[in-house]
Amino acid sequence: MDTVYKPYFDPDFESLIERIHPPSVSIDNDTWPDCTLVKVDSANKHGILLEMVQVLTDLDLVISKSYICSDGGWFMDVFHVTDQFGRKVTDESLLLYIQQAMCASRRASQEVKACAGREVRPIHVSADHTALEITGLDRPGLMSEISAVLAELECHVAAAAAWTHNGRVACIIYVDDPDLDHAADARAQLENVVEAHHPDGERFSVRVAAPAADRAHTERRLHQLMWADGDYDRCGGGGGRRDETHVTIDHCKERGYSVVNVRSRDRPKLLFDTVCTLTDMEYVVFHAAVSSRGSIAFQEYYIRHMDGCTLDSASERRRVAQCLIAATERRVSHGLRLDVLTRNQLGLLSDITRVFREHGLSITRAEIGIRGERAVGSFYVTDASGQDANPETVDMVRQEIGGTVLMVNNSPSHSPQGLSQRTSRKNSEDDNKVQEEEPRFSLGAKLWSHLERLSGNFRPIRS
Template identity: 50%
Template sequence: MGSICWPYFDPEYETLNQRINPPRVSIDNATCSDCTLVKVDSVNKHGILLEVVQVLTDLDLSISKAYISSDGGWFMDVFHVTDQQGNKVTDPKMIEQIEKALGANGSPKTRVQSVGGEYTAIELMGSDRPGLLSEISAVLADLNCNVVAAQAWSHNTRIACVFYVTDSASSRRLDDPARLADIQEHLRNVLRGGDGVAHTNVSTDLTRTDRRLHRMMSDDPDNELVVDGGYGEKAGPCCDFRPRITVEGCDEKGYSVVNVRCKDRPKLLFDTVCTLTDMKYVVFHASIVSDGPYALQEYYIRHMDGCTLNSEAEKNHVIRSLEAAILRRVSDGVSLELSAKDRVGLLSDVTRVLRENGLTVMRAEVSTVGAKAVNVFYVRDASGNPVDMKTIESLRKEIGHTMLLNVKAPDLDKPSQSVGTAKFSFSFGRLFWKFLP
């Protein structure tokens, strides 16, 4: 029998076009008086829009406008950005960082989430209940796991968490299969205290934490959005301006047009682009505008197979998925920002104090930078109602001697106002970049 010959394909051929035509990044501070223009031109590929938005978001830049075009095999984007204080980006180091991350030698997907080599990622999904985050943190502390970073989202009675942990004694990642299995079993026992499906997972997936949380919640069979005329009691935190999402056809161009109008907030663009990308839709053109407190987003999309959204079921699925992605990160509860010297069991102690004061954590962002631990909790009372400020003052007296506490109360029409006596400015995305190589 003669040998079978197969055609040879150079494994680097797939990236040949990108190496011949590397991305071009331009930082323009001359065109607009109130913002910096970040222009990106490159060969188009699926997911590149999400990569670019991800980098700008993780660099703590606010995107007020964006114009996107990726038809014809070429990707051309213009983003109007400012820093967190609303100023143009003029710091040479920040400009260099943007150019490096988005340019020819950049690798934003791996750079943003390259924690796998130093820490063990533990994912949890289950029914939420008051005090659950405290119980999880206590179990990890009892099992000699030190939490160096974490994010937790609660939405529609469900909670999704990603914890990055090390061994408390060695400060190294956990690799022993038997120990990891024991940790998972203990955590499953905690999650089984609620109703519905619960699961834990030790992940080697290097996907960005925010994106992983979106996937976990969208894949959860018990997390379907219950609606009543578009929004129901389980639709998420209440705000004064609910998302309005429509999907229409653009037959002459062969696109489906998705329009989103909702209250503007940080990371909104990332959440919507992430959702469309994970649902295997390609954004060919888009226009993003922040109009005062509101955001207007228009996407011209097709499925990866080239098809538009023809059925009502598919359109409704996109609408519900975008609604859920937007509402998951709406934070109309009080924000507690705590900073203290890091130690093993700190997260367990802090969440225990919150639970003992009758506070329920709706969302949490935890990070460790050097010897400092930074925890941000969005809280409501045990019934899901706004927190009585007397409770906050009691909390301040209890922990104020050991850590810096800043409290921000929501204002639906204006930026959050600080009601604390100590000023502490925090951004999880910026800190997360700092402890990456």
């Protein structure tokens, strides 16, 4: 057998640049009256933008605007952020967490986690449990059948998240079971459930992932699963209606970039979803500007592939456009939101989803996890045909599950809010302006002038 020699790489080398030039993160609550500025100045690496955005979105902070530059091996970004109610971020422990968590070498330390004073990861995110990952053809009652199998096998569900899009479903269920043989048995039975209603040749997947500290963020993993499952195949160019996602891709010859413009309805975590997709497709964002006007969000990215190439072929541009449209649509909430807050117990997910199925309700999106001894989560439901659920049916479901356990969420505070956070009156006024004047201007032109000014304003946070 021939001997294959490989070069040796010191495992500490990858973090050498960061240790020589650690990220500088500053918080500015003085410049703007209605938002907090988070400024990041750091050595550049692939995926750093996604890491920064993920820190903010995991705290349920709203990014109303951002300017990004990562040319020349250096990364500079300015995020305009507010809390869920459109207010500045003033909690000192939260600000300290943001500053420290954006430094990759300290991101997982207990010191950083403790300084926030609360759990910062979403309740359905878990790195300490065995993960069951399922993709395939969506159908009414599928979640109920899956959770029934787990309940029969006495698998304790620690958290779960599921998305549906274009007739496909991606689901991640975390089970509190260190016995991988038991998990493998669950996988075999789940394959039978998922395959049962799949036509011959229809793709589906059921896999088991052991606990891992470096496991992908759950929401990022859901994007990866749906992308691998090909849910973007049926996405078009969009733009038929003003609230549809519309993607255009042009070439910036003088600077050697492909310019991607995304216009869509504004909503929570929109920036995370698009940056996540570009990162996982191995595109590098060199410059970007994102903002919103009324209820419409605008994102402009100057990108190249990791190999340095631009998007030259029509097929590649079409594929990127389809994937970005899918990324913005997957998290859109269809149906009525039902919130769950109850004491955790074995088979809880099975019990709730069984009642949904028996009353003809279909789950379009689900997120549930454990917080202390309580199970906390949300389900978005429609009727079996995808239409709005009948209020009488929902009331019967609530009575059967328990009115104190399952609550219909009609609170205005849960209305979609994303890149910008404004009052409904302000939104209405801005929407009228958007309709009157077609917002077709280049955010990139503003980016070049802004970054020169912003790059001189990075300073350490005041203690």
